[in-house]
Amino acid sequence: MGANVLIVEDEEKLAAVLGEYLTQAGFDWTSLTDGTQVLSQVRERMPDLILLDLMLPGRNGLDICKEIRTFSQVPIIMITARVEEIDRLLGLELGADDYICKPFSPREVVARVKTVLRRAVDKQEGATGGLTLDPDRYRAVLNGQELDLTAVEFNLLLFLFRNPGRIYSRAQLMDRIYPDQRVVSDRTIDSHIKKLRKKIAAVAPDVELIHSIYGVGYKFEAP
Incomplete structure (x- = not known):
């Protein structure tokens, strides 16, 4: 996408x-x-x-x-x-x-x-805790190391990255990640977020980029 x-x-x-x-x-x-x-x-x-x-x-x-x-x-x-x-x-x-x-x-x-x-x-790269995203090549680099992301994971990270500090509900994120309106569980986003965090932690254990807001959703915020 x-x-x-x-x-x-x-x-x-x-x-x-x-x-x-x-x-x-x-x-x-x-x-x-x-x-x-x-x-x-x-x-x-x-x-x-x-x-x-x-x-x-x-x-x-x-x-x-x-x-x-x-x-x-x-x-x-x-x-x-x-x-x-x-x-x-x-x-x-x-x-x-x-x-x-x-x-x-x-x-x-x-x-x-x-x-x-x-x-x-x-413009945002200087304030993202070492994260660089290349939408043309679906390439994500954190602290000089490339993250092995699926297309869905990359699009999810890119969307949050481009809107730092803004909180999005699962429904809003699903609308962006699945624009074809396919039927998926609202916990699908949770699964993608979990995998994203795991891949980020493997490269930078002390860096938290995607934050959970209890009862609301998720946001991107660099340390």
């Missing part, structure tokens, strides 16, 4: 084209056309990156971006056809990670998505 991209674009044909290119590049994606639905979707699904159009029905992208930044540092790429807004998009007060002007090449968008996601991971 690749990183999940939320496309917020009221031109449905354009969103579908972007989605096709993202799929070919190995990403998962969902789309919304109404600005009023974005915040609840971000809180519930926690995408890995958001492609956010500036002009949307219901609510504009600038306001949405600012409010998302009050509770999440998820990477955001703004999409705009309004050249006069570029200065604001580049301003530190907004919180967007990048912007793309219409008309654009879908290939350029995919390249920007990869770059911003890589930058987001690199």
Whole structure:
């Protein structure tokens, strides 16, 4: 499973084209056309990156971006056809990670998505207790030693790693690890977490990266 991209674009044909290119590049994606639905979707699904159009029905992208930044540092790429807004998009007060002007090449968008996601991971590496993750190669390295993880274990670790300090319930984690909605026990996540911890402990016995919150779920937090 690749990183999940939320496309917020009221031109449905354009969103579908972007989605096709993202799929070919190995990403998962969902789309919304109404600005009023974005915040609840971000809180519930926690995408890995958001492609956010500036002009949307219901609510504009600038306001949405600012409010998302009050509770999440998820990477955001703004999409705009309004050249006069570029200065604001580049301003530190907004919180967007990048912007793309219409008309654009879908290939350029995919390249920007990869770059911003890589930058987001690199930004966190200095505060992860020696853990480095390479999503392109499903490679996890802790204190210079590679962890032998399954694809599911890697995706689980990557998702928690990208959202440090945030607590996720088993149901939320299952939604991210099994997007095809297959029927699995809610204890499946516990099993994956147990195996992950065992593999981490084999490399770094004194490092606890995945923390249990009794009665709630799990979170990633570096020492």
